[in-house]
Amino acid sequence: MTTIALILLAAAAAFQGVFLFRPSRREAPLSHFLALGAALLLLGVITQRSLEIRFVALTNTFESLVFYSGFIALLCFLYRRQTAIPFNGFVQFGALMIALALLALAFSPLAPPAVLPPIPALRSYWLVIHVALSFIGEAFFVLAFAASLAFLLTREEKKRLLYDRITYTSVAVGYPVFTAGALIFGAVWAEQAWGRYWSWDPKETWALVTWFVYTIYLHVRIIRKRKDTLPSILSVAGFACTLFTFFGVNYLLKGLHSYG
């Protein structure tokens, strides 16, 4: 199922990519349905593994990548279907490419796909809420990142205002979800599992650094003009922090979160 989801995501990204070069239309007609198909398949992967281990399968790097990628794909579908903010093909393409890249990493040796039931510390529903909400929040940051990148690559003022709005709306949704998931429910789980709600473990610290960067973004946007590049640079930096929190900490630094 993961392979089919990868193919669907690649097709969705390619389809959207091709339509970017058409001057008249920037929305690929089928791309978001392909993304939805991929999201449903990836949800199926998580469900199947959960049934096998009799626990919510969100306890290792492979499962995290599948969930993260699947939620970004779902978000791409929802972004296309909603009407509150204007749709933009570049943003959709960027987000789909990131979902594709994350899912491709699930096939790498960095993320062994073995279905293993969780160790005692991970057998907690606080952990499930913590991890799920963290990735859902970060999925919105992906959309913000794609919009910020588009902002930085264009000089058209009208487009810049649109990209700024997409970035801010995405951060406005992702920030509370990320705060609740990564920091608050993470602290609740840590207190239950280890007896301390905060340990200055590298993963915790980098989640906090990520939160600081998005907090700076929100405050800078209050004091700067919307055409200013600084908020977009901060949004890009925030996304880079989420990547380092996920991959950099796992593979470069030692800590309590060494399992995922």
Place this chain on the structure above:
Amino acid sequence: MKLMQRLKSVRLTVGLLVYLAILGGLATLIPQGRDTPFYEGHYPRLLATLILQTGFDRFFSSILFLLPALLFFVNLLLCTLDRFRRELRKRRGPRNFGPDILHLGLLILTVGAVISFSGRKEGYVEMAVGDKVELPGGYLMTLTDFTYIAYPDGRPRDWVSRVDVSREGKTVRSGREIRVNRPLPVGDLKIYQVSHSARLQAVLTDREGGSHPLSQGQRLKLGGVTYFFMTSEGEGPGATAVFHLSSPEGPRVTRAEAGSRVGDLEVREIVTVDLTGLEAVSDPGSLPVFASFIPILLGLVMTFYRKIRDGV
């Protein structure tokens, strides 16, 4: 007045957050809490000196972190008071207290963190079934059972300690389980299941039939002889215990199987005893910290729901 304006400025907030983000991130790249020779051995001399002199080896409890954190607290407090006052005075349009509630939550969180930092106490103990340990507050905890549950592939699934807790002779908790993720509250304490290990033990009996369990690395002084249980050779029923005996005749190393004598004692059995690792934690700051999560979540919802609804 100018100082007050600066202390409550958003620019100061941003500056402090940038500082904390950069130095906090850097602190994860340099191992924390090691001894001086570690830094001298792993980093160029100048950098090692810089790390040690600035307290960067313990960044999160150093002045480099605590002073800006204190300044951030003051800035947040003044910003919150100022903003709250402005919202109260607002004549036109709807009032928005979301950010104030969120900031209030962060202030409570900071106070809780400071209380934890200064008042947190913890202690670790390894216990075998039957062992008793005194806890603060006059409690006596006895381990009545310990189970190590493994998956078919040998990986740990759960560790379950069962304990009785008494105080002044009265049982206050009987047969209560402590599992990973399910701590047991006892008074102001919480007891956590943190680890599992095994201990080699030789059970010795004297002429009167008295039992003397001796763990590997432990000493027993009896009748002018000191018995030191060094190790065991082999496993199972044929295992041989190795002792170091110190007596007035001089020291000697002797080996004994189960059923044979060592000095004036008899080795009844050589066994591996399962040990549970329990941690008792008292953290007076955890209550304000967890209480702060309510205004933080509420403030986040109020702030961002409104922004999204109004089409930011």
